[in-house]
Every structure is written in structure tokens, then in C-alpha cells.
Amino acid sequence: MAPGSGTRPERRGQPPGGWMVLAALALLWVSHAQGGGKPGCPLCRTPTLAPGTERSFLLELAQRQILKKLHLSERPNITRPAPRVAVINALRRLHARRDGLPEPFTTWHSPDADELAYEIISFAETEITSPSGTALRFRFSQGTGRDVHILQAQLWLYLPAQQIGRAQVTLRVSLAGALLDEKRLEARAGGWHAFALLPTLQGFFRRQETMLRLELECHGCHLNATAGSNSSSSHQPFLVAKATVREAGQRVAKRSLRCDQNSNLCCRKDYYVDFRDIGWDDWIIKPEGYQINYCVGQCPLHVASSPGMASSSHTAVFNLIRAHNTQTGGQSCCVPTRRRPLSILYFDRHSNIVKTDIPDMIVDACGCS
Structure with missing residues (x-):
């Protein structure tokens, strides 16, 4: 990406641990979907976010997930970043292939295998x-x-x-x-x-x-x-x-369909988080952002309990919400069925350059629990 500038707010405080983070944010999601004194769509059917709230909700979720999985209580405060020339030289060496030629850290994967x-x-x-x-x-x-x-x-x-x-x-x-x-x-x-x-x-x-x-x-x-x-x-x-x-x-996999206006069945909704939007482009070197996809839509009985559906923290979150929401009854939920890691290159609090794969960060496919 081209150079850009923007405010870089520092994030303070201890984020809640484990899947309770997702639970808290998911409950916020429900409050948006059913707020304003009007009955919202029953949970596990078509949960929706109020206009203008999707962006702030997903940016907050992205920040909490990354900090938790990197075992950080807050974003690193980069006071003395390494000189740009030194960083470029280090990255060139880090991504050099066996033949000595550079292999840029720009490769990313499509949400679908095909x-x-x-x-x-x-x-x-x-x-x-x-x-x-x-x-x-x-x-x-x-x-x-x-x-x-x-x-x-x-x-x-x-x-x-x-x-x-x-x-x-x-x-x-x-x-x-x-x-x-x-x-x-x-x-x-x-x-x-x-x-x-x-x-x-x-x-x-x-x-x-x-x-x-x-x-x-x-x-x-x-x-x-x-x-x-x-x-x-x-x-x-x-x-x-x-x-x-x-x-x-x-072929398009039946349970990994992207959401569109022609269907309200369980599907994957795509959303791209740009690290500049949350002021994190000063400490995250690569990538410049990632797809924080999520699952939404109805789960009729004929698609519920799909074979091969794996239990996940997302399932636990929505089960928790269903227990507090009488509208959902016994209907199943639209949850992630396949996820993949996010490769990330970043500065730690000592200005060291660290590369790691954060597991289960990107939702590839959705299905009914």
C-alpha cells in the first residue's frame, strides 16, 4: 500500500480473556440488532447490525482478538522505531529464498480454496x-x-x-x-x-x-x-x-457462500480491516489488514446440524446468547465451520521484529450448528 497517515490511538487496559471476549462483543451485536424498541430478527436467524455500527463493532473485535492471541495486554508503544532502511534490509533477508532472491511478504490467501x-x-x-x-x-x-x-x-x-x-x-x-x-x-x-x-x-x-x-x-x-x-x-x-x-x-461450496441480497440463508459476510483505520500501522509491518469475515443468516431445519460441523468458541458464544434469548427457541445457529491463520509481522515493545501465525483468525466457511 502507499504511504498514509492518520491518528494512532493507544489502546489501554486489560482485554477480557478467552472466548468471553467474543461473548461480550456478540451480546453487543444482539443489542444492536434488537435495540431501539423494535423487535429485531430472532437470534440465529438473521442477526443484523444497526446502520453505522458494523465497522466499529468489527474493528473492536479485531483489536481484541489480535492482542489476546499475541498475549499482549495492550498494543506496543513504539517510541524508537528502527530506521526504515534497516527494516527493509531485515525483511529482505527474512524473506530471501534459498537462491538468494527476495520473496516479498505480500502473499495472501483467498477465503475459498477454488x-x-x-x-x-x-x-x-x-x-x-x-x-x-x-x-x-x-x-x-x-x-x-x-x-x-x-x-x-x-x-x-x-x-x-x-x-x-x-x-x-x-x-x-x-x-x-x-x-x-x-x-x-x-x-x-x-x-x-x-x-x-x-x-x-x-x-x-x-x-x-x-x-x-x-x-x-x-x-x-x-x-x-x-x-x-x-x-x-x-x-x-x-x-x-x-x-x-x-x-x-x-464449484462453490454450499456452506461457504458469500452473503448477497438474494438469500437470507447461513452465509459468510466479508469485511476487510485496514490496520491504518485503528492506528496500528506503526507497529504491524505486514500485512496492511486482513479479512475479519463473520457468519450470518437463517438456519432452517433442513440445513441444521450439518455433518462435520466442529465445535468452536464461536459456537459456545452463540449458545450462551441463545440461553439468554427466548426468541431463538431450539433453532440452530450460523457459525464458522472452517478457519485459517493470519500471518503477521510486527514490532514488539522492544522494537524487535517478530513474525508469527495467529491461529483461527480468518473465517473461511460457515454452517449451521
Whole structure:
């Protein structure tokens, strides 16, 4: 990912231990689903989060899970980080293959075994179209019969510091005249800025197009510098995305379906946690985030008690909630049936670089208990 900045709140206090953390957060989930004086969906049918609460709920869950499984009472306070050159050199040595060539720590796995996972980085071809406008073109190769699912997409633009002129500048990104994102920025600050592109890029790949053309308007700044008209410029605009690709005809496992608007049966809902959003990008080196997927949906009798359903802490959590919720009756719950570890590279409190695999962090498939 490109460089970014943001607040880095320190997290203090002792998180509850074991599966009680999940129980507390799951109970919070239920309170959101059934709050506001209106009867919510019965638990273990279609638990939902109130609008605007999903993000805060999942970010809190991610923080508690990582700290607990790393046996940390709080996030490390990095006061004297190692020099960047030293870190890069250490990572190069850590990931060197037997033949001596580097193997970057950028590999990640798709939630489904029959999907291929990709990280896409595309640099823009630029063309100045007016004193305040420029066109950004991104080219992609698309094969026929491929189902591309975009998990995350951002456009990164560099704004040079303005020594004269306005106190603020406005950057607008549009597609075919439709505004996608807009930011008002302090002109003297400068730096890299990200613009959200997930729905736009998902629609682009769904239409099987090969060239994405965005319009950039910059009011109050020098657009030549912002657009990085020199192709060798280190400030050239670029697009970065995470995606999974499924080839045509590949089988989809019945119990690992992604949630969509066409079904309310037990399914896996995907959510990407970016460590910058919780201020943890200063001590977690790699990855930049991870999929904190969760299970949601109805469990009718004909899919309940699926063969091979393994007991887990998630099952215990929802059983605890069901015991305190008379609406659920004896109906089974939609819970994880397959999980995998998260590989993580981070600074400890002594600024040592540590690499480890945190077990059972990413939900791959869901089923009915």
C-alpha cells in the first residue's frame, strides 16, 4: 500500500480473556440488532447490525482478538522505531529464498480454496485536459468467464505543498462526469491522499472493461505536480486493489457462500480491516489488514446440524446468547465451520521484529450448528 497517515490511538487496559471476549462483543451485536424498541430478527436467524455500527463493532473485535492471541495486554508503544532502511534490509533477508532472491511478504490467501487472490497495483497514464483538470487512465487485462470480486480499492494521489495561493485546495475524482470522491485539504501540508474506489472498480470488472478513465480536478493547486505527468515520477498517481478471481465453472461450496441480497440463508459476510483505520500501522509491518469475515443468516431445519460441523468458541458464544434469548427457541445457529491463520509481522515493545501465525483468525466457511 502507499504511504498514509492518520491518528494512532493507544489502546489501554486489560482485554477480557478467552472466548468471553467474543461473548461480550456478540451480546453487543444482539443489542444492536434488537435495540431501539423494535423487535429485531430472532437470534440465529438473521442477526443484523444497526446502520453505522458494523465497522466499529468489527474493528473492536479485531483489536481484541489480535492482542489476546499475541498475549499482549495492550498494543506496543513504539517510541524508537528502527530506521526504515534497516527494516527493509531485515525483511529482505527474512524473506530471501534459498537462491538468494527476495520473496516479498505480500502473499495472501483467498477465503475459498477454488479462488485465486490478487493484489493489483496500477500506475496512471496522465493527460492534462484543462488548467484544473487531468485524465487518469488505468489499463487492465481481463479474461472472459472470470468472476472478479473486489475486496478493497483506492486511488492514491500526491499533493505537493503549496507555498503561495489558497489556504485550502479541493481534489475531485469523477467517472464520466459523476463525482466519486472529493477532499478539501490544507494547501501547505501536502502528502499522499486516498480516494475510495471499491464500487467503481467492482462495476468496471463486472462489465469486462479493460481501460478505466478517471477525471481529476484540482482547484487551487498545481495539477502538473499532482498528476505526476512525468511517468518516472515517484509521485505518479496509482490505484491499488485487493481482489479474488474465480474461473468460470468452478464449484462453490454450499456452506461457504458469500452473503448477497438474494438469500437470507447461513452465509459468510466479508469485511476487510485496514490496520491504518485503528492506528496500528506503526507497529504491524505486514500485512496492511486482513479479512475479519463473520457468519450470518437463517438456519432452517433442513440445513441444521450439518455433518462435520466442529465445535468452536464461536459456537459456545452463540449458545450462551441463545440461553439468554427466548426468541431463538431450539433453532440452530450460523457459525464458522472452517478457519485459517493470519500471518503477521510486527514490532514488539522492544522494537524487535517478530513474525508469527495467529491461529483461527480468518473465517473461511460457515454452517449451521
